[in-house]
Amino acid sequence: MRVFVAGGTGAIGRPLVARLLEHGHHVTVLTRSEQRAEKIRAGGSEAVVGDVLATGSLVGLLGASHPDIVVNQLTSLARTAARRDLHRGLADTARLRTEASASIMAAAAGAGVRRVVAQSIAFVYRPGPGTRTEDDPLYLDGPAQITQVAGPVTRLESETLGSDTVDGVVLRYGAFYGPGTYYAPAGAFAELARARRLPVVGHGRGIFGFVHVEDAAAATVAALTGPPGVYNVVDDRPAPTSEWVPHLARLLGAKRPRNMPARLFSLLAGRYSVYLFDEQPAVSNARATAALGWRPQFPDWHDGFASVFS
Ligand SMILES: NC(=O)c1ccc[n+]([C@@H]2O[C@H](COP(=O)([O-])OP(=O)(O)OC[C@H]3O[C@@H](n4cnc5c(N)ncnc54)[C@H](OP(=O)(O)O)[C@@H]3O)[C@@H](O)[C@H]2O)c1
Secondary structure, three states: OEEEEEOOOOOOHHHHHHHHHHOOOEEEEEEOOHHHHHHHHHOOOEEEEOOOOOOOOOHHHHHOOOOOEEEEOOOOOOOOOOHHHHHHHHHHHHHHHHHHHHHHHHHHHHOOOOEEEEEEEOOOEOOOOOEEOOOOOEOOOOOHHHHHHHHHHHHHHHHHHOOOOOEEEEEEEOEEEOOOOOOOOOOHHHHHHHOOOOOEEOOOOOEEOEEEHHHHHHHHHHOOOOOOEEEEEOOOOOEEHHHHHHHHHHHOOOOOOOEEOHHHHHHHHOHHHHHHHHHOOEEOOHHHHHHOOOOOOOOOHHHHHHHHHO
């Protein structure tokens, strides 16, 4: 198939493009950088240079490669864990999730694209006990800093799923770890843990759904042909922060993490970070495993972390 990947140079995009080529697909990757375009071509894909936020219509960028499928992996997230960078990244990503998603769907419909697969997140469900499935509500009625994330995510999802002519698949990925992510030996969270600046927040009740980027890429390939709809893409083993934060510190040979009251962490890192570390609920991958036939290579983040950090 002919696959157009917007966001094919990012943390998930790179392993995804490699897998698409291995599966024999014809791949076109969008990037803003001429230099990265050269690398993409050297790797065996075609490259298109453009900025989706600076271009009114994506018809020209997307239509010229005549794709059967478009994969939208656009984000603009910070490389560092500095609060100012994280906030700017979330604001830019909100624009991509709203403006760019709508442009992609319009251009895809015009170009006769059969399916759009879009990146969403599994860490914006409403808090509370129990495990969330795709049918549970997102946290749209929470504090402002959380709805600033949940609102654009909802818009991306409804744009992607709302076409009469293009099948939509939304992949709600969990927290990526592995090469090129925050959770890699040189990643921002590993650096924080080494500096004893990654605390257990509040009661450490936030439950992360981790997924190795290679496993996330494999789920994305499965989503090219599986039934349309919404899927959580997380591993099998929900990870409370009271467990994974000290575990990561041990793997890195760092000192035991500090405990920090949620209110202080909110001042330092923002209210959404408190949600992530002390409130977010566990998420189920049952639908993705049943309907997409996807099995993560690392069903348990303990094994995945050991392979990444040891
Ligand atoms: N679920 C998760 O846990 C999750 C999800 C996403 C990201 N992250 C984390 O966030 C960090 C940064 O992510 P990342 O490395 O993927 O980088 P990123 O800066 O978020 O960029 C992602 C992709 O979007 C493209 N892009 C961004 N703005 C664009 C625009 N205006 N027009 C066209 N393309 C645009 C980039 O292409 P070019 O730069 O080549 O133009 C790149 O391919 C990593 O640590 C990653 O793990 C986590």
